[in-house]
Amino acid sequence: MRWTTVSILLVLLAASAVQAQTPTPPAARKPVPAQTAPPKAPPAQAVPTPAAPPKAAPAPPAPAPAASTPPAPATPAVDVTKLGTDFVDKLNTLDDWRLSMDGKEVGLDKVVDAFMADFAPDVLAELPSDDEEQIGPLALNGTAQLRKWVEKYARTHVELDILLVRQTEKTVEGEFMVYSKPLPWGGVGIAFPMIVPYSMRVNRNKFLEIGTVFLQYGPDQKIHRFQLYMSEKSPVSGGREQ
Amino acid sequence: MKPIVFTILFCVCAALPLAAQTAAPEGMVQIPAGKFWMGRDHSTYQEAANKMPRGWRDDRPANLVQLDAFYLDKYEVTNADYAKFLQATGGKAPWHWPQGKIPTGAEKEPIFNVNWFEADSYCKSVGKRLPTEAEWEKAARGGMDRQTYAWKDDEDAPPNAPLPAAVNRNKAQPVGSVAPNGYGLYDMIGNVIEWTNDWYDPGYYAFMPKVNPKGPETGVYRSVRGGGWAEGRGEKLANYYRNFSDPETRSSTIGFRCAK
Numbered sequence: 001m002r003w004t005t006v007s008i009l010l011v012l013l014a015a016s017a018v019q020a021q022t023p024t025p026p027a028a029r030k031p032v033p034a035q036t037a038p039p040k041a042p043p044a045q046a047v048p049t050p051a052a053p054p055k056a057a058p059a060p061p062a063p064a065p066a067a068s069t070p071p072a073p074a075t076p077a078v079d080v081t082k083l084g085t086d087f088v089d090k091l092n093t094l095d096d097w098r099l100s101m102d103g104k105e106v107g108l109d110k111v112v113d114a115f116m117a118d119f120a121p122d123v124l125a126e127l128p129s130d131d132e133e134q135i136g137p138l139a140l141n142g143t144a145q146l147r148k149w150v151e152k153y154a155r156t157h158v159e160l161d162i163l164l165v166r167q168t169e170k171t172v173e174g175e176f177m178v179y180s181k182p183l184p185w186g187g188v189g190i191a192f193p194m195i196v197p198y199s200m201r202v203n204r205n206k207f208l209e210i211g212t213v214f215l216q217y218g219p220d221q222k223i224h225r226f227q228l229y230m231s232e233k234s235p236v237s238g239g240r241e242q
Numbered sequence: 243m244k245p246i247v248f249t250i251l252f253c254v255c256a257a258l259p260l261a262a263q264t265a266a267p268e269g270m271v272q273i274p275a276g277k278f279w280m281g282r283d284h285s286t287y288q289e290a291a292n293k294m295p296r297g298w299r300d301d302r303p304a305n306l307v308q309l310d311a312f313y314l315d316k317y318e319v320t321n322a323d324y325a326k327f328l329q330a331t332g333g334k335a336p337w338h339w340p341q342g343k344i345p346t347g348a349e350k351e352p353i354f355n356v357n358w359f360e361a362d363s364y365c366k367s368v369g370k371r372l373p374t375e376a377e378w379e380k381a382a383r384g385g386m387d388r389q390t391y392a393w394k395d396d397e398d399a400p401p402n403a404p405l406p407a408a409v410n411r412n413k414a415q416p417v418g419s420v421a422p423n424g425y426g427l428y429d430m431i432g433n434v435i436e437w438t439n440d441w442y443d444p445g446y447y448a449f450m451p452k453v454n455p456k457g458p459e460t461g462v463y464r465s466v467r468g469g470g471w472a473e474g475r476g477e478k479l480a481n482y483y484r485n486f487s488d489p490e491t492r493s494s495t496i497g498f499r500c501a502k
Contacts, residue, residue, distance in 0.1 A: 129303050129448075133305060133306035133452055134303040134304065134305055134306075135279065135281075135283040135303055135304040136281070136282065136283060136284070136285070136302040136303035136304055137302065137303065138302075138303060138448040139299035139300075139302060139445075139448070140445060140448060141444065141445055142445075145445050145448060145449075148448070148449050149448070
């Protein structure tokens, strides 16, 4: 009897050990969705797309072997926001020069040269006139004419604090509103609204204008077309009297 | 007696400067000194829709330009005038004159087929000069500042009404065939297009001098102004319309008049 009991116990123990190694029938298994459900999207490295990944996404993994790498997008990515902010920055530097004690213009050529460096030699520009004895926009052909306008602007305007307009819908952090379009003939066109506060050098009277810029960059990264449209000039109160 | 003599003397003295101002040389009209808006002061559909080639914006912006008084020929220089010049100087007759003579019955028609140099020589030979582009435009406006046309803006005219200018013809007409403009000048618009003294630069208006502008210092083409006999209706008849020609060109649509 004792041996019989011991044998039964040994058989039971052996059976339970075997049972532990044998797969559990599905009906007896607890569902584990996280492991068994199919993935919602394929892994990023498996189906890369030309579009940039969302900002919040982690950095993409190391590239797969060459055989499975898709071709890169044909045109290099252009940071249009940077084009816009750089342009505004250069506009704002146009008053960064001074008159010496003996009346010489110190640094004017430098800021004008820096601004003009972005333009193609045959640039076409349509710009507002700041002359009370002129009616209509200035249609300028080439950098020689454009430079005259830029020099006059730099000589007559000070305290430039031009802002590229930021916009927000519901969140606090605003976006630079730079609109862009790839051009069929190469390059990219961008447009953006600006807030343009400034003072006149001659009397320091302050003004505010709202404007919109259209720029067409060629494949050479130079501006081939420059259009600037400004609203009516509004005097800003609180400026120094003449 | 004394008051009467004094009054007469006073009147004579007062009238002398006035007479000096208004006594224009024969065949010329005095254009008064003053400011006027030179160029096109408004946008057009073609321009706004970006359908206008670059050079077509050469008439913008409009500039408030100050000119001294000057004299301008009442009529375009005629074949008869030019024949006298050739007789005196021994110059070459226009190629379209048969045997170097004025075509029959064309004595009063404006001279054409003369290049800029020949026009310039003619004016100098009679103690005059070619007008500047600014002078020409002020004269063509006839005192109607900021108007598109010398008569009135075409919006007011029926589409098929005859225009007060020798345009839309088969050839040039005798000078003075239609009514003069506000300054008493004939054919500023219509008949032949006219040489001016200025070099042509499509971008000149953007930075032009505002007082007695003389045009660019140099250039390739000379400015010509005023619609010609071959033009139909439209912008080419506008006071502000600009055009240009190689100074060597002799054209059947280009003539001239002189200024002083």
